[in-house]
Amino acid sequence: MTDKSLISITDFSREEILRIMELAAEFERDSSQQTLQGKIVASLFFEPSTRTRLSFESAANRLGASVIGFSEPGNTSVTKGESFHDTIMTVANYSDIIVMRTNLEGAPRYASEISRVPIVNAGDGANQHPTQTLLDLYSILKTQNRLDGISIMLVGDLKYGRTVHSLIQALAEFGARFTLVAPRELELPQEYKDFLHERGLTFVETTEIGQEIGNVDIVYMTRVQRERFSDTMEYERVKNVYVLRNEMLAGTRPNLRILHPLPRVNEIAVDVDSNPKAYYFEQTENGVYVRMAIMSYLLGLK
């Protein structure tokens, strides 16, 4: 029972994370609960993101709420020079909760300071995307029946991938064991390695997926983007190293599941899709239940 915002995954305690997991499971069992009946959800996408927006709007509709807002800033007061401050103050008067996506980092935090209704950060630039992290956690919990002591392999762009950073921060609360697979140019930033060291958590760093895949419960794939490389030769050299293929899954743990925040490009070969260990499409579906849980929790309705 709360009336707070969700801006950064670290805003939620371990207990609150577990509460969201519980509520998401409840909504998955019965997704027709009209918990937000009569409420208005404002969905402000200052930066377009169809996938995330549809997931939120689907969640809001399932909860019985009405949705107002915009899917891109074109032709709104924002492009007519209105300050972010004034947009938020106005929209807060029209709605009960604001979901927002922007490329300006820190904008949702600022919004939460000035808005009288809760703010949900649906991604602010390279900074945070906490609802993605919570749905990743829910997918892990659902497939492994636990969050404590998970062995997870994170593959690809560990330098710029905000979903990776937030997931590491969240899983650290549950004592995970990390295998970090990335090209040197995209390895995990020092501050997150320090973060793990401080908590006494072990992690292995490697530049190839290799045999270690046989020792993990979760493989979390991310996109390796060409524009992240200062040297395009280097990109050409590594781009195929970070592709997961079906034959690599032979001999892996039976409980292993493959996650990916989507959209994927080519980092998971299509022959993996039919493997029962592929979980990335179910992961998307879980996003709706988790977002139902988050909005209900923040409004103090659950």
Added chain:
Amino acid sequence: MKHDKKLEVTAIENGTVIDHIPAASLFKIIDILRLDKETHRITFGTNMESKRMGTKAIIKINDRYCAPEEINRIALVAPNAVVNIIEDYAVTKKLQVEVPDEIRGFAKCANPKCITNHEQMGTAFKVVRGVDGRGEPSLKCCYCEKVTYLDQLQIIK
């Protein structure tokens, strides 16, 4: 109170003397304390000899006393600065500056995509000290969560 015979800047009757400033930080401190907007008489000395520091800078502000939170702002760029409160030509108080835990309002976030660089609003930072709590302080933005290192520090005018 004993006066240095070689004192290069004249003594003041009442006010504040900030000593042991690294010469390179003088102009940052002028910005931080907004001394360029002051109407009080102020004397600056820089590239002065210092046994401890090689060269140092000194600032003397007539008839003005700075609040501790104001003084502590300068600790970021002058961690060894000493603030002398002068009354009737005598030092009545000597304060060592301390790096605060939080900084509000005068430092600029180095992240060009940070909301604070696009909106008319104040900035806010937590002062962090790297891995193990030692090391040089740096500023973690309360909004974009990125770190501004001291060598990137710009003061909002």
